[in-house]
Structure formats: C-alpha cells, structure tokens
Amino acid sequence: MAEAFKLEQVASSEWLLPRQGEMRVPGRIFADATTIDQLRADVGQEKEWNALRQLRDVACLPGIVSAALALPDIHPGYGFPIGGVGAFDLEEGVAVVGGVGFDINCGVRLLATPLDREAIEKDLPALADGLYESVPAGLGSEGKLRLSVSEIDELLVQGARYVVERGYGTEEDLERIEEGGTIQGADPRTVSKLAKQRQFGQVGTLGSGNHYLEVQVVDKVLDSEAAPVYGLSEGQVVVSIHTGSRALGHQIGQDYLKTMEGASRRYAIPVRERELVCAPIRSPEGKAYLSAVACGSNCAFANRQAVAHLVRGTLVRLFGLRPEDVRTVYDIGHNNAKVERHTVDGETRDLLVHRKGSTRAFGPGREESPEPYRAVGHPTLVGGTMGTVSYVLRGTSLGMERAFASGIHGAGRALSRKKAADKFWGEEVRKDLAERGIVLRAHSLRGVAEEAPGAYKDVERVVQAVADAGINRPVARLRPLAVVKG
Amino acid sequence: MPFEYLESVADAFLRGTGETPEEAFAEAARAMTNLMVDVDTLLLREEVPLSGEAETLDLLLVEWLSAILAAKDLERIYLSAFEIEVSEAASGTVKVAGTGWGERLDVSRHDPRLEVKGVSLSGLKVVEEDGRWIAQCVVDI
Numbered sequence: 001m002a003e004a005f006k007l008e009q010v011a012s013s014e015w016l017l018p019r020q021g022e023m024r025v026p027g028r029i030f031a032d033a034t035t036i037d038q039l040r041a042d043v044g045q046e047k048e049w050n051a052l053r054q055l056r057d058v059a060c061l062p063g064i065v066s067a068a069l070a071l072p073d074i075h076p077g078y079g080f081p082i083g084g085v086g087a088f089d090l091e092e093g094v095a096v097v098g099g100v101g102f103d104i105n106c107g108v109r110l111l112a113t114p115l116d117r118e119a120i121e122k123d124l125p126a127l128a129d130g131l132y133e134s135v136p137a138g139l140g141s142e143g144k145l146r147l148s149v150s151e152i153d154e155l156l157v158q159g160a161r162y163v164v165e166r167g168y169g170t171e172e173d174l175e176r177i178e179e180g181g182t183i184q185g186a187d188p189r190t191v192s193k194l195a196k197q198r199q200f201g202q203v204g205t206l207g208s209g210n211h212y213l214e215v216q217v218v219d220k221v222l223d224s225e226a227a228p229v230y231g232l233s234e235g236q237v238v239v240s241i242h243t244g245s246r247a248l249g250h251q252i253g254q255d256y257l258k259t260m261e262g263a264s265r266r267y268a269i270p271v272r273e274r275e276l277v278c279a280p281i282r283s284p285e286g287k288a289y290l291s292a293v294a295c296g297s298n299c300a301f302a303n304r305q306a307v308a309h310l311v312r313g314t315l316v317r318l319f320g321l322r323p324e325d326v327r328t329v330y331d332i333g334h335n336n337a338k339v340e341r342h343t344v345d346g347e348t349r350d351l352l353v354h355r356k357g358s359t360r361a362f363g364p365g366r367e368e369s370p371e372p373y374r375a376v377g378h379p380t381l382v383g384g385t386m387g388t389v390s391y392v393l394r395g396t397s398l399g400m401e402r403a404f405a406s407g408i409h410g411a412g413r414a415l416s417r418k419k420a421a422d423k424f425w426g427e428e429v430r431k432d433l434a435e436r437g438i439v440l441r442a443h444s445l446r447g448v449a450e451e452a453p454g455a456y457k458d459v460e461r462v463v464q465a466v467a468d469a470g471i472n473r474p475v476a477r478l479r480p481l482a483v484v485k486g
Numbered sequence: 487m488p489f490e491y492l493e494s495v496a497d498a499f500l501r502g503t504g505e506t507p508e509e510a511f512a513e514a515a516r517a518m519t520n521l522m523v524d525v526d527t528l529l530l531r532e533e534v535p536l537s538g539e540a541e542t543l544d545l546l547l548v549e550w551l552s553a554i555l556a557a558k559d560l561e562r563i564y565l566s567a568f569e570i571e572v573s574e575a576a577s578g579t580v581k582v583a584g585t586g587w588g589e590r591l592d593v594s595r596h597d598p599r600l601e602v603k604g605v606s607l608s609g610l611k612v613v614e615e616d617g618r619w620i621a622q623c624v625v626d627i
Contacts, residue, residue, distance in 0.1 A: 048609070049495055076495050078606045078626075102604035102626045139522055139598040140562065140591040198559035208601045209627045247559045250603040250626075254552050257607065261545065275607045416495050417627065446599045450627075486601075 005043045005052050007036060013072075013469040017052070022270070023059040027052075030403065031072040032465040035457075039074070049076035051083075057272040058086050063093025063281070065351055066344055069403055071358055072465035073412030073457065077101065079275030082357035082413075085406045087342065090350055094269060094278035095286040097260045099354030100337050102253035104296030106244030107178075107333035107359070108381035109304040110392065112230075113315060114325050115237040117217045117481070123318060124215070128439040128482040130314040131213050135307055136205040137486035138443025143204030145306060152196040152248070153188040155203070159298030160305040160331075163203070168309040170324070175370050177331040178360065178378075181301040183338070186294035195251035199299065202246040204306030208447055208486035210383075213311065214240045216390060216478035223475040226376040226394050230329050232476045239315070239326075240390055240478070241307050242383050243486075244335070245300035252292045259285055281352055290352070293337055304331055329392075330370075330379040334359045334409035340368075342404055353404050361395030361407030361472055380407035380472060382463065386440070386485070387433055387453035390478040391463050399471035407472045411459035420455035421446065429453075433483070442485040451485065489517035492609070494624060498602070499609050501622035507543065507612065510619035511582065512568040514547060515554050518605075518625055519564055519588070523596040528566040530587035536570065539581040543612040546572070546580050547621050551605040557586065564588045564596070600627050 007029070008016045015036055017027030029036070042050040051074045058080055059068035065087045074083035079098035086099055120127060136143050145163070147155060155162040160174055160181025174181045188196075206213065218236045221227040232238070245252075263279035263286075264271050271277065279285035312326040337354040344351075353360075359380045362369050369378040377395040384390035388411070395405050415423065426445030429452045433440050442448045466472040488509075492499040498521050502513025519525045534557045538549030557563050563586075570584030591598065608624035 047495075078608050078624075102606075138593075139601050140558075140593075194556055194560075198556060200559075202559075208599075209603070251556070254548075254555075254604045257604075258540075258545075258548070261607070262541075274610075277607070413495065416493060417497055418491050418493060418499075444599050446597070450600065 011469065013465045017055060023056060025059050025064050025067050027055045027059050027070065028067040029070040029074065030466060030469040030471055031074065032461055034461065035072050035074065051076045051081040054079060054081040055084060057276055058084060060272055061094055061096065061278065062269060063089040065089055069406065071406065071408045072462045073357060073408050073410055075412045077356055079273050080356050083408065084356050085358050085404055086354045087351040087404045088281065090281055090352060093281050093352055095281050095289050095337060095352065096276060096278040096354055097253065097257050098276055099356050100293055101335045101356055102250045103244035103335055104249035104252060104293055105300035105333035106335045107300060107304065107331065108383055109241040109308050109331040110329040110381050111239040111308060111311060112232060112327045112329050113237045115319060116235045117237060120237055124439050124482050127215060127318055128441045128484060130318055131311060131484045132441040134310045134314045135213060135484065137484065138208055141205050142201035143306065145203045146201050147199065147203060149193060149196045152199055155302050156188045156191060156295035156298050157186050158182055160301040163302045163306045168306045173305060173308065173328045176328040177301055178333060181305065183294040183297045185291055186298050187291045188295055190288040190291040191252055191295045192255050195248045195255065198247035198251050203303055204310065205246060206243050206307060206486045207246060208444065210451055211243045211486045213484040214390065214480050215482040216240060216480050218476050219389065219479040220477040222477060223473060226475045229373060229376050230379050230392065230475065231327060232329065232392065238478060239311050240381065240383065241304055241311065243304060243307060245296045246303055248299045249296040252296045256289045256292060260289065290337065297333060297336060300333060301331065330381065332359050332381055355406055357409050359407040359409055360405055361399050362405045363395040363397045363400050379475065382408055382459065383410040384459055384480060385411055385453040385456040386451065386480060386483045387436065387438065388459050391474055392476040392478065393472040393474050396470060396473055403471045408462055408466050411456040411462055413455060414457045415455040417450040420452055421449045424449045424452035424454060438480050439482040447485055489513040491517065494609065497624060497627040499624045501620060503618050503620050505619065507572045507619050508570050510621035511547060511550055511570060511572065514621040515551060515568060516566055518551055518554060518602055519566055521602055521627065522599055523564050523591065525566045527596050528564055528588045530567050531589040532563045532587065534561055534563055534565060534586045536586050537581065537583040539575060539579050541579055543580055544610050546582055547612050547623060548605045548607065548610065550582050551625065554586065555602060562590050564591060602627055
C-alpha cells in the first residue's frame with residue numbers, strides 16, 4: 001500500500017503526489033519535511049485514517065481542477081483532509097460535505113485595541129473574568145438574542161448585518177468581514193426547521209471544544225508594509241475570537257451528510273471513501289447544499305459579530321474606552337465552499353473552492369478584499385493553542401497562482417483528544433500557563449486537557465512552511481495574555 | 487464493557503456494545519452523552535420520545551445519535567437511559583423508536599465537558615460479532 005504514495009519534493013516546502021490510478025489531478029502539499037515524514041509514517045503504519053490517502057481520494061473526485069491541495073496543518077478529516085483545499089469546475093464538479101465539515105464557516109475575528117500590554121497587565125485577571133462572564137460559553141450556554149424561526153431566516157440571509165442592525169456592532173465592522181459579513185445566495189428554505197430550532201438562543205455564544213477568546217499582545221511585527229495597513233504595532237493588545245456557526249451549522253452538516261449519501265449513489269459518483277459523499281454542483285442536491293452552506297456561513301458571521309460586540313463592551317467598561325476604539329481588523333472563516341474566480345493555466349475560471357481547515361488568502365489586487373487592504377491583500381488569521389503564539393498572515397500573488405489563494409488556519413492536531421486527555425490534566429495545564437503569565441478561565445477542565453498546547457503541532461513550523469513556500473506571508477506574531485475556553 | 491472510546495486522530499471514536507442492536511445503540515448514545523457530561527450523574531427526571539429511520543442499520547445509528555443531539559438543544563435534556571426498539575419498516579428501511587430519559591444540565595452536578603457537533607460516517611459500523619452487537623462511529627467535537 002505504501003508504494004502508492006510516493007511523494008516528490010519539487011521545492012523546499014512543496015511536494016507532489018503524482019497523478020496515478022483513478023486520480024484526475026495530482027496532489028500538491030505545501031509542508032515542511034517533518035510533516036511529510038509524519039504523513040509517510042501514517043501510510044507506512046496503514047493507519048485507518050491517514051491524510052495522504054484522503055488527499056489522494058479528493059484528487060479522484062469528478063471535476064477537480066489543477067490539484068488536490070494540502071497545507072502544512074494537514075491532518076485527517078471526514079473523507080477530506082483538514083488543511084485541505086479542492087477547487088472544482090462548476091459544470092463537471094461536485095460539492096463535498098467533508099470539504100466543509102460540521103462547523104460551517106468556523107473562523108477567527110481579530111479585534112485591535114489602542115491599549116498596550118503595560119496598560120492592562122495588572123487588570124488581566126479582571127479582564128479574563130469580565131470576558132468569561134460576558135460571553136456565554138461552554139456546554140448548554142445561551143445568549144441574550146433569542147430568535148424565532150422567522151427571525152433566524154432573516155439572519156441566514158443577512159449574516160452579520162442582521163445583528164449589527166440590532167445594535168451589535170457598526171458598519172465599520174461589516175466592512176472588515178470577509179464578504180462584508182453577508183454571503184449571497186443563501187436561501188433559508190434549504191435549511192431544515194430542526195437546524196433553525198436548535199439555533200434558538202445560540203447566536204452570540206462561543207461554544208466549546210477548540211473555540212476560545214484570547215487577549216493577546218502583538219509580540220513581533222514581521223511585515224512592516226502590511227502591519228500598519230492592518231493597524232497593528234508591537235506591544236499592542238488585541239483580542240482573537242474563534243467560533244463558528246453553532247448548532248445551526250452542525251445540523252446543516254448532519255442533514256446534508258444524509259442528503260449527499262443518497263445523492264452519491266443516485267448520481268453514481270465514484271466515491272472511494274464513503275465519507276467523501278458529494279453531489280454534482282449543478283444538481284438540485286448540490287445547489288441546495290451550497291445555499292445551506294451560505295446560510296451557515298452567514299450564521300457564523302453573525303455569531304462572531306455578536307460575540308465581538310460583547311468583547312468590545314467588556315473592554316469599554318473596564319478600560320474606559322470608546323466603542324470605536326475597539327476595531328475589527330478582520331474576520332475570516334476556515335471551513336467553507338465558495339464560488340471564486342481564479343486563473344488556471346492562463347485561463348480565468350469560476351470555480352467552487354472547498355477549504356476545510358484553510359482560509360481564503362487573496363493577495364494584492366483582489367476586489368473582494370476590503371478597500372483599505374486591497375493593495376497588500378487581506379489578513380488571514382491563524383489560531384494558536386492557548387500556550388503558544390497566533391499569527392496574522394497575508395496572501396501572496398504566488399499563493400493565488402499555486403494554491404487557489406488559500407492559507408493555513410492553525411497548528412493542526414498532533415494528538416487525539418483521547419490521548420491528550422490521558423496525557424494532560426486540566427489543572428496542570430492551567431498551572432503551566434499561569435507560570436508563563438497566561439491567565440486561563442475555562443468552563444471545562446476536561447476540555448482544557450484535550451486542548452492542551454502539547455496536543456497540537458508546532459504552529460511556528462507550520463507558518464515557516466507556508467512562508468518558505470511563498471503562498472502566505474507572516475505579518476505579525478501574537479502572544480496570549482489571557483485565554484477563555486468554552 | 488458496554489461502551490468505550492477507541493483510538494483515532496479524529497475527534498472522538500465511540501463504540502457501544504450489547505446483546506441486541508437496541509443495547510448497542512443505547513450504549514453508543516451513553517458514550518456520546520458521556521463526552522458532554524458525566525453520564526452517570528444524570529438523574530432520570532425527564533422523558534423524551536425518540537425516533538429515526540434510515541436505509542441501513544449503520545445509517546440508522548447516525549440518525550439515532552443525531553436525534554439525541556437534537557434533544558440536547560431543543561429540550562435542553564441530556565439523555566442517559568433508553569428503552570427503544572429497532573425494527574424493519576414496511577418500505578424496506580430500518581427504524582428506531584422509543585424513549586430516552588435524562589435531565590437538564592446542572593453545571594454543579596454534571597461535570598460539563600465538550601459539546602458534540604455532529605455524527606460522522608467515519609468508522610461507522612453496526613454489526614454482530616461473536617454474538618455481541620457493536621455500534622460505533624466518530625463524532626465531531
């Protein structure tokens with residue numbers, strides 16, 4: 001089995017999985033040698049879930065264009081690798097549930113403050129408490145916005161604008177969200193009533209698992225051209241919010257897993273792995289799914305907007321700021337499927353780009369980027385792991401040519417939740433962080449153990465690999481000061 | 487062991503076992519609830535009707551576990567005990583129907599853990615092996 005996955009190194013951080021067998025395109029992996037060694041080891045040990053096989057399987061799907069891509073935070077997902085990107089021809093291609101996942105448009109919002117580290121140092125525990133109390137998080141938590149099914153319908157169409165119009169934020173926030181916080185083509189009729197009912201009370205909540213709020217300091221500016229454009233400078237305090245589309249997105253994922261399971265059989269799509277269920281983009285099922293994904297994405301934008309508003313309120317209250325002092329730098333998702341225009345072999349084409357655990361990363365010149373960012377490309381936001389650093393990166397022209405303008409989303413898991421929970425103890429993790437001056441407030445200590453920094457790959461290595469490959473460029477490094485976990 | 491967690495790089499790989507498909511389904515559900523709270527701390531105060539239908543027995547497990555996740559958000563109830571029947575439906579499909587018991591979340595008593603987002607087709611299997619029924623799959627956290 002192992003010989004089917006011979007990788008060719010084509011550049012220092014780029015590897016090719018040559019086209020063979022049923023593969024319609026090759027696989028292309030942007031990664032460091034350590035990640036490649038790990039992928040090979042998983043194949044060698046014939047692990048039931050291995051990301052290289054998943055990448056190969058994606059390369060076999062109908063209508064895939066150019067290459068099945070993987071970024072250095074690659075690890076196995078549901079049929080489709082996490083840290084994976086697949087672009088499909090709109091006529092021949094398929095929409096893949098595993099290419100988006102259960103947490104549709106899960107992503108990161110970055111807020112910038114005018115405060116520097118010294119100004120908040122002594123108030124850090126109070127800030128952590130304030131965020132812990134003001135943002136509903138953890139199992140069973142509910143927000144103040146209680147939405148009926150018909151109100152949810154409006155939110156699914158309007159996205160972040162829906163909550164801004166109800167007082168949760170500003171027009172300026174909307175301008176700094178991917179797609180202005182509203183993805184077009186969202187028809188609420190493609191979302192089940194159950195999904196909408198489950199969402200009641202969940203807008204403006206953080207959730208649990210790997211979701212978090214982090215108060216961070218800009219530890220190092222790495223790109224003196226882009227950092228000022230994004231309004232970031234060394235020593236500045238910022239806040240990252242990592243959350244997604246909550247129960248509504250989860251139920252859409254669940255509903256369409258079932259729909260696509262049937263569709264794969266009905267359209268006789270040669271699916272190598274059962275988990276890679278999909279439907280032709282132009283089929284009724286494919287169209288309905290993409291509309292539902294747009295609804296889920298809008299729900300996630302609205303959710304992060306509502307959470308950002310609560311965070312802003314806490315900062316204003318504790319530090320005597322004006323609301324407009326707390327600016328949205330950017331808000332970007334990393335589980336999505338969107339129609340985008342790309343140049344492939346010199347030809348401009350509209351493609352459906354799935355990014356599972358990967359952000360969009362448009363470099364300079366794209367009109368989709370907010371106007372102030374257009375010249376340098378929009379920011380991409382890479383989550384850390386409580387104890388380690390996070391990054392702001394940006395897309396590059398090379399990334400647009402070679403990687404469908406895609407970026408990394410995080411460190412990527414190295415240990416399973418089970419192994420992490422066996423190896424780490426929540427209280428110990430809290431103590432370790434405290435010794436390093438990081439304040440932790442958590443709704444579940446078991447969750448803290450599963451999310452221990454040691455359960456993840458080294459984010460520095462992941463960032464270095466994409467920088468070396470030239471597809472993303474580091475702009476700033478963020479170090480955590482306080483962490484709130486769901 | 488009525489339920490257990492298997493090793494995988496994925497989020498949580500759970501397995502329920504029992505003498506019958508019903509027992510295996512109930513144990514798989516308890517395994518899932520136990521990812522969210524300590525399943526043994528739940529009192530059987532509330533009752534929720536549960537049902538599902540699918541083309542195959544393994545897809546029925548996905549339906550079944552999804553119904554339990556829906557009860558968590560719709561009724562705010564975490565379920566730990568079940569009385570169910572798995573049977574063939576007239577149309578050639580399979581169905582599950584019955585009742586689940588549990589209670590609303592009490593953070594002080596239930597040791598809240600992490601939310602389960604969805605039930606995947608990953609590692610999905612419902613089979614009889616050596617006279618024991620196994621119901622297993624990966625759930626997303």
